[in-house]
Every structure is written in C-alpha cells, then in structure tokens.
Amino acid sequence: MKIKILFFCLLLSASSWAQSSIHFDKTTYSFGKIKQGIHKSVVFSFENLSSKPAVIEFANAECGCTQPEYNQNPILKGQKGNIKVTYTAPSVGVFKKRVTVKFASEKEVTELVIEGEVI
Numbered sequence: 001m002k003i004k005i006l007f008f009c010l011l012l013s014a015s016s017w018a019q020s021s022i023h024f025d026k027t028t029y030s031f032g033k034i035k036q037g038i039h040k041s042v043v044f045s046f047e048n049l050s051s052k053p054a055v056i057e058f059a060n061a062e063c064g065c066t067q068p069e070y071n072q073n074p075i076l077k078g079q080k081g082n083i084k085v086t087y088t089a090p091s092v093g094v095f096k097k098r099v100t101v102k103f104a105s106e107k108e109v110t111e112l113v114i115e116g117e118v119i
Helices: 002-018
Strands: 022-024 028-034 040-048 056-061 066-070 080-087 093-103 110-118
Touching: 022 110, 028 040, 028 080, 040 110, 056 066, 056 080, 066 093, 080 093, 080 110
Parallel strands: 028 110
Antiparallel strands: 022 040, 040 080, 056 093, 066 080, 093 110
C-alpha cells in the first residue's frame, strides 16, 4: 500500500513538472478565405504564469511565406506578451503553416498554427 501511495505521489509531481508556465489564449487561427498576395496577420497572446521572467528564445516559421514577430524583452509573472504571425498568401489553395516557439524557461516548444484557403 505504501508503494502505491509513493508511486501515485511521484506520478502526480511529475505531471506538474510537465505543465507549461506559459499559457497561450489560442494556438490555432483560421484566416478563412483570403486573396492571393494579400498579407494577413494574427496576434497570439500569452501569459507568464511562472515566477521566472519569460523570454522568447526563438519563433521559427516552417516557410518563408510566414513571418513571426515578437519582443525579446522579459515578460514578468502575470504579464502578457504577443507573437504576431503574418502570412503572405503566395499561392492559391488550402494552407496550414506552423510557427515553433521556444521560451528560455521552458523545456518544451509551443506550436502555433495558422490555416485557411488562398483564392
């Protein structure tokens, strides 16, 4: 019985370590239908839930048609920050693009997704 309780406590504490201290309001955004060649942007907002300042190490887009913009200043506990993602709509068709975001205080990356259809 003691082993089961110990195992449960270890499992519970391990799951709390895996939780991110950065909370995004949303991680996916659909532009719907947009015209070819038009630049469309969306702002992904996040809040720092950690006692440590949050600093974005990088935000990398999977292609040149998607451009993330962000401030590299530290975001203190309880403060909000933003990552603006702009898509240039280079060719007609359905798209789904990813931006990988890494915070200095986090082990895991966050994936932001934009999608839609260029007409």
